Amino acid sequence: MARRKSAERMRKVGPSGVETLPQRLIDVPAIPTGCRPHLTERDRWQWHHTDGGDPLTAVQDFLTHHGLPVTDLTRPTTPGDHRPGQVCGAALYVSAAAGAHLLGVPTPTEPAPTLPDVVAVVYHHTTRPTPHTPPPPTTTWTLGPWHDSWNPHAHAHAVQAVRDAIGRGDVYQVNLVGHASAPYHGDPLPALTRLATLPGARYGGTLTGDGWAIGCASPETLVEVTADRVLTRPIKGTRPATPAGRHDLLTSAKERAEHIMIVDLERNDLAHIAHTGTVTVDQLYAVRRWCDLWQAESTVSATLAPGIGLADLLHAVCPGGSVTGAPKRAALHHIAALEPTGRGAGMGALGWIAPGHLDLGLTIRTAATDTDRLHLWAGGGITWDSDPTAEVAEAAAKAAPLRALLAGTPPPTKPADYPCQP
Template sequence: MVHGRATDDHFPTSGRGRKPGSPASCQGRHRESCRFEWSVGAGGDPAELVAAFLSGNGLPVRDMGRTANQFHPTGEGTPCGAALYVSASAGSVMAGGPPGAPSPVPGIPDVVAVVHRHAAPTEPSLSVMGACANGGGEWRLGPFSDSWSRAEHAAAVTAVRAAIARGDVYQVNVVGHASAPYTGDPGPALARVAGLPGARYGGVLSGAGWAIATASPETLVEVRGGRIITRPIKGTRPATARGRRELLASAKERAEHVMIVDLERNDLARLGVGPVRVDELFAVRRWCGLWQAESVVSAPIERPVGLAELLRALCPGGSVTGAPKRAALEVIARLEPVGRGVAMGALGWVGTDHVDLGLSIRTAAVDGERVHLWAGGGITIDSDPEAEVDEAAAKAAPMRAALAGRPMSPTARPGTA
C-alpha cells in the first residue's frame, strides 16, 4: 500500500495521455503529482483508504453533494482531479464478497488513485509504457490463448443455469480471459483500444511495468449537479437493422436488462440519499459493431454522502455480477478459473466538482510480457450456452483487432474475428 508518493522518477512515462473519464477542458493541462496503491491482502478498507488519500490531496470526496456549485481554482499547481481505478477483486471486497480467482496480471494493484495538478499545456504522448515495453522496437502481437475452451465456457453457462434453477441466483455474469505475448512499445496499440467508437471512458492509465486501456461505454457511477447516476448496459446484438429489431423484440434480453436495472435501483436506494428513479429504460446504443441496451437510473443527493459510500454501494457493477449481487459473486468465484483483474471493475475520474467512473468492460491490460483481455455476458435461465460464448467473442473482437492494428468490420457477427 502506498500513500502519496511523488512519481516523477518512479513512473517516467505515466500521466501523459488521456485519462479515462477526465474532462476535455483539462486535457494536456494536468500533471501527476502523487498516487495511492492498494492490493487485496494488504488489509484495511480500500474504499475508506482511497477516499482519505484523495481528501488529503485536496479533492472534496467526503460530501459529494456540496461540490457542484463551489468555485474550484484552476491555476498552475491547483488540484485538477484524480484518475481512479478499482479492480473487480477490490470491488467484491468492498461489497463484502470473495476476491475471486487470482489475477493473471498480479503486478497491477487492485486500487490505484493518481492525483493530477494543473500545469502549463503540453501535447500528450502515445508512449505510455516506457517501463513496460518488451524489448523495444516495432510492436508485434502474438496469438491469443484463451483461459478456457469454448466447451468449458459453455459448461460454466450451464452451471449458472442450474444454480438459477435451484433458486441460488436469478442471473450471473460469466467472464472469460485471453492473453497474447507481445514485443515493442504497446502504447500506440493501447491508444487504438481507447479510441474505439462508443468508448465513453476511452483512455489509458499506466504505472511501473503495466498499463490499462479501456474503451468502456458504461457508466458505473456519475455524480454531477447534485445527482448520483448509473447507466447499466445489458443486452447485445450485431449493429445491423436486423440486430436492432432482434434486440428490441427479445423478451430474454429485456428481462435480463430489467433485472439489472432493479439491482441498480436497490444499490442506489441503500445509500438513502433520496428517491430513486429510472430516467430511461432499454435505450439502444451502439458500441463498435454492436447494439447494446442501456438504462439510466439516478437519485438526488439529499444528505451528505462520500466517495467511500458510493464505492461500497455500487462496486462491483450489477451488470457484470448478477442478482442477488452477493450470491452471484460466490458463483463467479467458484466458476471462473482466472481472475477478472482490471476488467469488470471501475476506471474513471474524480474531479473537483464531479465523479465519473466507468465500468471497466471492453478493457485491456499489459504487463512486461503479455496483453490481457476479458469478455463475457449475463446468464439467465433462458440463456443458450453456445450463443453466450459467441456473444463474448463478439465483444472481444474489436479490442483484438485494435491491438493487432487491423480493421474490424463495423457489423461483424459473433465469432467472426
C-alpha cells in the same frame, strides 16, 4: 488517527516510471478534454487486495489530503482551479477483485498480479503543455498468439452450470467473464490508446503505472455524480449492429427480462445512498451502438442523502451489478467457483474525480498489460433462457474489435455474426 496512519503507510508510491516518461499525454477516461495537454502527476496511492483493510476509506483520505472535496459529495463546491500548479482532479481505478473483497467474497487467482486493485492519481496543471501526439515507440510493437483461459466447451459448461443454479433458486442471473492473454514486445501504450477510437467508447482512455497499463473502450457508466445527483447507466442485452439485430434486441423477451433484473439491482444499490423515494428510472431499454454491436442501456438516478462521501458511494456500487448478477453476493460466489481466472482490470471502475463532479466508467471492453503479457476480458449475463453456444459467441464478438486494434489491424467493419438467442 489509526485510519489516517493506515492510508499514509500505503499511499506513498511516488510518480510511476511510465507516467514520468517525457511527452506522455494524460489520457484518463472522463478527464476534461481541455485539461489533457496541461496536466502532470503530483502524487499517487495504490492498494492490492492482499494488503487487507478498507481501501475505499483510505483512498478517500488520500484525495482529501490533496484538497479534493470527497468526504461529502452533496456539499456545494467551487469549480476546480486550473491555474498552473493547482490540483485539477484525480484518476481513480477500482478492480473487480477489490469490490468482491469488500463484500467478503473470494476471487480466482489474478492473471496479472502486478496490477494494483485500487489506484488514485492526483494531477495538477503545468505550465509546459504536453503535445497532443505522443512520441513514437522506441521498439516495434508485436503481439503474440492469444491464449484463452477457457475453451468454448468449458465456457458453455459454465453457462449451463449457472442455468442449473437458477433452476435451483440460488440466483436469478450471473455474469460470466472469460480471460485471454498474449505475449507482447515493445511499448504497449500506443496499442492501448487505440482502443479509445472504437465507436461508442464513452470511457476511452488509459492509465499507467510501474510495470502495468490499462486501456479502456467502455461505453458503460458505473456511477456519475454532479452536485447531489447520482446516476448509473447499466448495459445488458447485445445483438449484431444490423437492422435485424436491432429489431431482435428490441423484441427479445429474454434480453429485456435480463436487463430489467439488473435495472432493479441498480435501483437497490442507489437506494442505499439516496434520499428515500428519489430513485428513478429515467430511461429504460434504450438501444445504443458500440462498435459493431447493438446494446440495451437504461439510466437510473437518485438524489444523494446528506453526508454521502466517496467511500460510501463506492461501497454501494462496487462491483457493478451488470457484471455480477442478482442477487449480487450470491452471484459473486458462483463467479468465484466457475471462472478459471481473476478479472484483473476488467469489470471494475475507471474514471475521473474533480470538485463537483465524479464520473467512473465500468471497465468492460478493457485490456491491460503487465511486464510481458497483454490481458483482455469479455463475457455476458446468463439467465435461465440463455443458450450456451450463443453466450460463447457473444463474448467472442465483444472481444473481436479490441483484439484487432491491439494487434494493429483495423477492427471488423462487418457487424459480428453470432447466433441470436430466443
